[in-house]
Amino acid sequence: MKELAAALPHGRLLTDPDVTASYARDRTFARPGIPRGVVLAESVDDVVATLRWASAHRVPVVPRGAGTGLAGGATAVDGCVVLSLARMTRIRELSPEDEIAVAEAGVITADLDRAAREHGLMYAPDPSSAGISTIGGNLATNAGGLRCVKYGVTRDSALGLEVVLADGQVLTTGRRTVKGVTGYDLTGLFIGSEGTLGVITAATLRLQRLPGPLSTVAAEFASLRDAAAAASAIIAAGCRPSLLELMDRTTLQSIDEWKNIGLEPGTQAMLIAQAEGPPDEMAALCRAATFVATSSSEQEAAELIGIRRLAYPATERLGQCLVEDVCVPRSVLPDMISRIEEAAARHGVMIATIAHAGDGNLHPVFVFERGLDEPPPEVWAAADEVFTAALELGGTLTGEHGVGLLKKRWLELETGPVVTELHHGIKRLFDPLNILNPGKAI
Amino acid sequence: MKELAAALPHGRLLTDPDVTASYARDRTFARPGIPRGVVLAESVDDVVATLRWASAHRVPVVPRGAGTGLAGGATAVDGCVVLSLARMTRIRELSPEDEIAVAEAGVITADLDRAAREHGLMYAPDPSSAGISTIGGNLATNAGGLRCVKYGVTRDSALGLEVVLADGQVLTTGRRTVKGVTGYDLTGLFIGSEGTLGVITAATLRLQRLPGPLSTVAAEFASLRDAAAAASAIIAAGCRPSLLELMDRTTLQSIDEWKNIGLEPGTQAMLIAQAEGPPDEMAALCRAATFVATSSSEQEAAELIGIRRLAYPATERLGQCLVEDVCVPRSVLPDMISRIEEAAARHGVMIATIAHAGDGNLHPVFVFERGLDEPPPEVWAAADEVFTAALELGGTLTGEHGVGLLKKRWLELETGPVVTELHHGIKRLFDPLNILNPGKAI
Numbered sequence: 001m002k003e004l005a006a007a008l009p010h011g012r013l014l015t016d017p018d019v020t021a022s023y024a025r026d027r028t029f030a031r032p033g034i035p036r037g038v039v040l041a042e043s044v045d046d047v048v049a050t051l052r053w054a055s056a057h058r059v060p061v062v063p064r065g066a067g068t069g070l071a072g073g074a075t076a077v078d079g080c081v082v083l084s085l086a087r088m089t090r091i092r093e094l095s096p097e098d099e100i101a102v103a104e105a106g107v108i109t110a111d112l113d114r115a116a117r118e119h120g121l122m123y124a125p126d127p128s129s130a131g132i133s134t135i136g137g138n139l140a141t142n143a144g145g146l147r148c149v150k151y152g153v154t155r156d157s158a159l160g161l162e163v164v165l166a167d168g169q170v171l172t173t174g175r176r177t178v179k180g181v182t183g184y185d186l187t188g189l190f191i192g193s194e195g196t197l198g199v200i201t202a203a204t205l206r207l208q209r210l211p212g213p214l215s216t217v218a219a220e221f222a223s224l225r226d227a228a229a230a231a232s233a234i235i236a237a238g239c240r241p242s243l244l245e246l247m248d249r250t251t252l253q254s255i256d257e258w259k260n261i262g263l264e265p266g267t268q269a270m271l272i273a274q275a276e277g278p279p280d281e282m283a284a285l286c287r288a289a290t291f292v293a294t295s296s297s298e299q300e301a302a303e304l305i306g307i308r309r310l311a312y313p314a315t316e317r318l319g320q321c322l323v324e325d326v327c328v329p330r331s332v333l334p335d336m337i338s339r340i341e342e343a344a345a346r347h348g349v350m351i352a353t354i355a356h357a358g359d360g361n362l363h364p365v366f367v368f369e370r371g372l373d374e375p376p377p378e379v380w381a382a383a384d385e386v387f388t389a390a391l392e393l394g395g396t397l398t399g400e401h402g403v404g405l406l407k408k409r410w411l412e413l414e415t416g417p418v419v420t421e422l423h424h425g426i427k428r429l430f431d432p433l434n435i436l437n438p439g440k441a442i
Numbered sequence: 443m444k445e446l447a448a449a450l451p452h453g454r455l456l457t458d459p460d461v462t463a464s465y466a467r468d469r470t471f472a473r474p475g476i477p478r479g480v481v482l483a484e485s486v487d488d489v490v491a492t493l494r495w496a497s498a499h500r501v502p503v504v505p506r507g508a509g510t511g512l513a514g515g516a517t518a519v520d521g522c523v524v525l526s527l528a529r530m531t532r533i534r535e536l537s538p539e540d541e542i543a544v545a546e547a548g549v550i551t552a553d554l555d556r557a558a559r560e561h562g563l564m565y566a567p568d569p570s571s572a573g574i575s576t577i578g579g580n581l582a583t584n585a586g587g588l589r590c591v592k593y594g595v596t597r598d599s600a601l602g603l604e605v606v607l608a609d610g611q612v613l614t615t616g617r618r619t620v621k622g623v624t625g626y627d628l629t630g631l632f633i634g635s636e637g638t639l640g641v642i643t644a645a646t647l648r649l650q651r652l653p654g655p656l657s658t659v660a661a662e663f664a665s666l667r668d669a670a671a672a673a674s675a676i677i678a679a680g681c682r683p684s685l686l687e688l689m690d691r692t693t694l695q696s697i698d699e700w701k702n703i704g705l706e707p708g709t710q711a712m713l714i715a716q717a718e719g720p721p722d723e724m725a726a727l728c729r730a731a732t733f734v735a736t737s738s739s740e741q742e743a744a745e746l747i748g749i750r751r752l753a754y755p756a757t758e759r760l761g762q763c764l765v766e767d768v769c770v771p772r773s774v775l776p777d778m779i780s781r782i783e784e785a786a787a788r789h790g791v792m793i794a795t796i797a798h799a800g801d802g803n804l805h806p807v808f809v810f811e812r813g814l815d816e817p818p819p820e821v822w823a824a825a826d827e828v829f830t831a832a833l834e835l836g837g838t839l840t841g842e843h844g845v846g847l848l849k850k851r852w853l854e855l856e857t858g859p860v861v862t863e864l865h866h867g868i869k870r871l872f873d874p875l876n877i878l879n880p881g882k883a884i
């Protein structure tokens with residue numbers, strides 16, 4: 001550790017156990033190990049020095065952005081060094097002409113978006129955590145978000161990366177151009193690899209032109225299936241929504257209890273949609289709705305979407321939450337919702353579901369009593385049923401949060417043995433000493 | 443070879459040298475080796491049998507779609523078996539609800555698009571070769587096309603793959619859902635790998651909703667720079683063109699000499715743009731144009747775009763062609779065009795340039811005299827200058843055609859040594875015996 005301290009500028013290495021403990025977990029219940037230190041990197045050189053040292057001494061390194069992850073990916077392992085990128089916050093370049101930005105890993109997602117907006121552009125990927133998560137964490141998990149129904153996930157906005165490998169070598173992948181096929185797609189390989197193949201220090205990212213005036217529709221339904229059907233109809237009609245969110249009764253009720261949104265007793269689901277152009281077509285497609293509010297003013301829209309933003313904090317008022325993340329083909333969204341309701345009933349577990357309905361991406365939130373260190377067995381049993389159902393319906397275990405630690409148990413059910421072998425082969429190639437976020441993601 | 447014949451249904455293995463020779467090259471001058479046979483696979487089993495046999499006997503295998511490649515990727519190597527996927531032409535599934543299709547590798551690109559159109563959908567990636575190239579070849583090269591300025595390249599339409607590895611193991615990558623982050627991005631790794639990591643037998647592909655009525659603008663300019671500036675303006679204004687093509691004087695003249703399109707003496711460039719909505723805004727943005735034609739009727743539009751489709755065959759009437767493919771950040775498109783003109787002048791070579799202007803992707807076509815077996819040294823010298831210029835301007839060696847054989851010489855200039863080492867490591871992992879398209883792409 002003395003060697004590491006000497007290799008870094010003063011103040012970048014923390015070892016006080018009280019302090020390092022606060023860097024040991026993400027937003028999950030995954031039980032962390034005890035790190036031997038935390039590096040607060042401020043430059044690529046700091047990252048290089050840390051990884052060279054770690055390679056020389058075979059010390060595990062857990063890369064960390066803001067620690068907002070929901071899969072346990074940034075959980076410390078015993079004796080590791082946590083390598084925080086949170087202080088690498090420079091936007092190195094923003095080119096309105098080429099509609100790209102070069103941002104360091106620690107830039108907060110919403111800050112990049114704000115910087116782009118000064119030029120009439122935006123950074124499209126917007127996880128609900130955009131105000132607190134980092135670009136590096138978004139890339140490492142290939143984060144989704146509300147707007148990805150129109151603009152795609154983080155991968156779709158990434159043109160190239162600057163990465164430090166486990167042995168401290170620096171490489172750049174990809175390019176500044178919108179197209180390019182030179183060599184294998186290393187950019188794609190690092191994205192979503194949850195810190196197991198390399199540490200991302202910066203990225204060249206696509207910006208998007210701001211859309212024209214948006215209109216917003218919020219519709220209430222007497223059944224979740226009706227709401228899911230309306231979501232399908234909006235997609236099928238080609239409305240190209242840039243947001244299409246579904247909330248179930250449990251979620252709505254928790255919001256209503258907190259903020260009094262005047263929830264009707266018969267309302268089982270709410271759909272919120274946003275698109276360019278007038279709201280009429282989307283509203284008309286909410287055929288079975290019991291109530292529809294439309295808006296073309298920004299302020300009203302913000303109020304309608306504000307309801308969606310309350311979903312997580314409102315649910316957290318009910319107890320502790322295991323936030324899950326499955327994704328199914330759009331056409332079976334109603335079936336998946338039924339399967340979640342069945343699992344909740346069978347195991348006597350409260351599940352509040354919100355969905356990025358336009359992507360078939362559901363977040364069932366399992367609520368359980370406070371004071372427990374981790375979700376009780378019936379929650380895991382219900383979650384197991386939900387994961388299995390997603391796979392049976394042609395879906396995937398994780399639409400956007402990643403595998404981390406929490407989903408490793410189910411991983412091979414989805415990928416099969418040949419893919420698993422390739423995953424481990426790739427891991428060995430990039431990280432032969434297994435020091436980069438060992439035990440995660442694969 | 444007897445063993446291979448026995449492992450395949452009758453008629454799938456060709457060994458007559460006159461016949462096999464016609465499977466030995468793509469559309470380039472790359473000098474082919476002599477294959478020992480050609481397998482016309484009709485099923486995954488045929489591919490598995492071929493690769494098992496090839497692994498057992500360490501025989502190189504050159505995967506092949508339609509052989510329309512422009513990088514030498516499908517060029518036979520001495521003693522290889524050419525593995526043609528062209529007979530695997532089944533569309534296994536087409537789901538209008540989920541807007542996906544599962545197509546075998548040999549499906550002709552335009553056939554998939556046609557099948558989708560029966561359901562009001564389209565398959566967006568449309569290389570100019572769409573009528574003759576295969577889905578497998580498109581995936582293996584990550585093909586672009588005219589529409590990718592709006593819809594992205596082949597990678598952006600691929601959700602998952604069925605792949606046979608070098609040792610004959612079959613795997614599926616990716617998923618049927620629009621989002622998903624389980625495991626490393628193997629789908630992305632196989633796409634663009636030019637047959638060096640695995641043989642793609644089928645793919646799950648996204649379909650897109652058909653756009654509303656399109657309007658078309660064709661504008662003539664007195665300088666290429668003016669035309670490039672108009673292209674930038676159309677993108678910057680947010681017109682979201684689904685096609686934005688630029689042709690230089692040499693190209694236009696070759697078309698005019700053949701089909702008499704009434705080319706004015708002062709016209710140095712033509713821009714063709716297509717987008718949803720009325721043509722007025724795009725037309726107005728062609729500020730410096732000497733002539734502008736607009737159209738909202740399908741037939742007129744087809745005539746305008748027909749001019750662009752004549753570009754390659756018209757140039758081929760002038761001599762033999764080396765079709766090149768560089769891509770630069772959009773803002774330096776005019777500079778890149780100047781650099782191409784300088785290279786042409788300096789080396790006394792005729793270069794006809796067309797560009798997917800919206801992507802910064804240029805195809806300088808080097809014309810040289812008939813009868814030669816390959817491009818003469820001055821053509822390569824000019825090409826070298828063009829490649830170097832693209833890299834200097836922050837661009838890439840190949841926007842969509844791939845590295846194949848022809849660009850290997852320049853590859854490391856773009857990627858650098860660390861990436862090169864990773865490329866070779868990945869190759870060794872997937873193909874330890876180096877039997878899959880050896881010597882290509884990396």
Ligand SMILES: Cc1cc2nc3c(=O)[nH]c(=O)nc-3n(C[C@H](O)[C@H](O)[C@H](O)COP(=O)(O)OP(=O)(O)OC[C@H]3O[C@@H](n4cnc5c(N)ncnc54)[C@H](O)[C@@H]3O)c2cc1C
Nearest residue numbers: 065066067068069073127128134136137138140144195200
């Ligand atoms: C309220 C809330 C809402 C959320 N909403 C969404 C949502 O809508 N969509 C969504 O996708 N996620 C969502 N998340 C999950 C989380 O915010 C995302 O996964 C986010 O991308 C994590 O970013 P982070 O900077 O916090 O990364 P961390 O949690 O610090 O790390 C996440 C993973 O990435 C690795 N990592 C981090 N930085 C780097 C780097 N520079 N190089 C290499 N590896 C690195 C870590 O090792 C870990 O495996 C939400 C979380 C919360 C708390």
Ligand SMILES: Cc1cc2nc3c(=O)[nH]c(=O)nc-3n(C[C@H](O)[C@H](O)[C@H](O)COP(=O)(O)OP(=O)(O)OC[C@H]3O[C@@H](n4cnc5c(N)ncnc54)[C@H](O)[C@@H]3O)c2cc1C
Nearest residue numbers: 507508509510511515569570576578579580582586637642
């Ligand atoms: C007139 C013309 C216009 C063109 N326009 C464009 C354009 O606009 N955009 C563009 O991107 N390209 C264009 N091309 C180039 C070419 O058509 C594309 O590269 C196309 O994707 C090749 O498809 P193919 O089936 O002919 O593949 P092939 O030429 O047979 O093979 C191409 C490469 O892919 C590999 N391969 C083929 N099938 C498989 C498989 N199933 N599994 C693994 N590897 C495989 C081969 O080994 C080779 O390396 C054009 C070519 C011509 C002749």
